[in-house]
Amino acid sequence: MAPQPPKALKPRKTPAQSRSRVTVDAIFEATIQVLLSRGMAGLTTTSVAERAGVSVGTMYQYFPNKQSLVHALNDRFLTALAERVEGTCARMRAQPLAEAAEALIDTYWAVKTERVELTQALYRSVAELDNDALMHAFAARVDRATTAMFREAADLPAHDASRLNLLLTTVIYGAVRNAFERGLDPEEISGLKSDLKAMCRAHLASVGR
Amino acid sequence: MAPQPPKALKPRKTPAQSRSRVTVDAIFEATIQVLLSRGMAGLTTTSVAERAGVSVGTMYQYFPNKQSLVHALNDRFLTALAERVEGTCARMRAQPLAEAAEALIDTYWAVKTERVELTQALYRSVAELDNDALMHAFAARVDRATTAMFREAADLPAHDASRLNLLLTTVIYGAVRNAFERGLDPEEISGLKSDLKAMCRAHLASVGR
DNA sequence: CCCAAATGTGAATGATCCTTCATATAATCG
């Protein structure tokens, strides 16, 4: 992957009047809808503008290029997700490890369930636009929260916390994503969720004192 | 994701003379190299042809369009992967569950390790070109092999095999993929691998009789 | 009510790139 000529990703201008705030929101919403209906390949500046009911030029008032639009969308989503995870971690502080792990699974599972297609579309968009930096920043932020949660768990064994964190987060994120990428029926999905919890519990019991 | 006008994905013509077999191989190899060096965005028909040392027209003798080229590449890779997994499953037939699971982990881990960048690039290309059909066919094929392996394990508990298979494969595939997507040092990676094995073992022990 | 700043418009530009086809060269075989 050769380094692309670095493009501006920051918004070009921040809305000042309320009129423009509406516009920017419409653009975001349109981006999501086009992404869902036509996929990343059909996400053209024209299609987004049309759907948003604005002209192409307007888009360029707020986003220097198409890439930055998708970047901003991912940023929004990942920030919301990070906040949710942080909330869970705060709530589960000083709780038993098994409960903490289950809560983490519940949180990710809920986010996925709420917007399966969108999360998948965003995953693809990140891959397509080389927004790895965004993903890594997000991963680091979330890792901080989960590590803290596990470190302060009620029953942390001698086992070190960051190692446990790495295992649990890798397994949980990976499994949740993979679970939804196969086209499973709701039954299988929910069975999988409780089995995943059981698996984490079993492991925690085995490394526990 | 709206259904794209379905494009021909099958090769246009199968090489008859040895000269053309060389050409097709060169095209595949060039595709991999361009994919690795310039990413999916830089994968143009011209760049592939140039790298392969042939003209664009030649490519179109064997592939009806760009999409089919990437499709064929993924097909090749996934078939090889499936064969390897099937090999593992055959070898591990009638072995204890824990051994079977570990062997599966080893197999995926080995494939990933051998060609990290390529597997990641191919993942992206599949997502970008909506080749989900390919992925699902592959998943089904592999599932057949692993389910059989688990079903005939030496120590299968009352627990039904397909449920166990779903959990283990989801966790293993997901975790392996996720493990390599973060930029971990070799130490962390190898630690993660043995922890993942331990986790599977713990779960199997807990559901075991 | 007026004007400077903010916001919106969309045709035109220019670049990229897939794909085709008329033509050329090489292999095969009777």
Place this chain on the structure above:
DNA sequence: CGATTATATGAAGGATCATTCACATTTGGG
């Protein structure tokens, strides 16, 4: 060796799109 088939060439066609910019409209404060 001549004819048929296989393979290779690459310039030109044509379509798609991101991006710009000169100009129009709206807003809010003075």
